[in-house]
Amino acid sequence: MGATKKNLFTQAQNDLADLAKSLGHPARIAILQEMIKSKECITGNLVQELGLAQATISQHLRALKEQDIICGTIEGVSVSYCINPEKWNSIKNLFNQLFDQHPICQDRDCC
């Protein structure tokens, strides 16, 4: 045991959970915000900015890459990453699809 039982859930549920999981670490949130902020999408700075080891940053970048949230282009000896705009938009839509399923009911609140 210990492994997620993905077979019990729909593809959509697993996909959304995987996306949420990839946002579920402050370093990855910070990386994405940094990429949004800096127009040049330079990543060498991330190690400096975030204070995590180079190997750790690289690992987080891979997690985001595997979800197709970011991609990188080689620029000389370094690599420039940035957010995949189409994916970003689709993530936003998927999350809002979940959020908007809930009919903010004023009348019958149990919380």
Place this chain on the structure above:
Amino acid sequence: MGATKKNLFTQAQNDLADLAKSLGHPARIAILQEMIKSKECITGNLVQELGLAQATISQHLRALKEQDIICGTIEGVSVSYCINPEKWNSIKNLFNQLFDQHPICQDRDCC
């Protein structure tokens, strides 16, 4: 090592990451969708519906409770859970705040 270095990040980054993490499991996505679908917020059904053990469901419910995403009221011998509408709304806003930071740039796409 192995523990997230939360001290390197802002409160907002850690909070958003924690929220994302709590959505980062298909069972918890399924639980939330079930709560949205069923008007009565009955939870005993969840064990039946999802096919996970009772202890496991209870653990996922606790994770959502700890983030204040859901809360439960005792109804006789069983417990009725539902989504916290205010929190739900604030989560939606927090995520969209992140999503909308990105200026969907058509001109300079590296992906």
Place this chain on the structure above:
DNA sequence: TTATTTAATCGTAATATTGCGATTAAATGG
């Protein structure tokens, strides 16, 4: 009172994640 039902919690095993030093690979600069 004593069963029964329901869900939380405990304890534990399996697996995943996080973090980093060390190494590797690839490109640049001399």
Place this chain on the structure above:
DNA sequence: CCATTTAATCGCAATATTACGATTAAATAA
């Protein structure tokens, strides 16, 4: 060619998560 720079990957240790059987606690039904 060789040194340097940059980032990916490897290997490992520490920690977290997932899952579930067993137990517990609380409410109901008899």
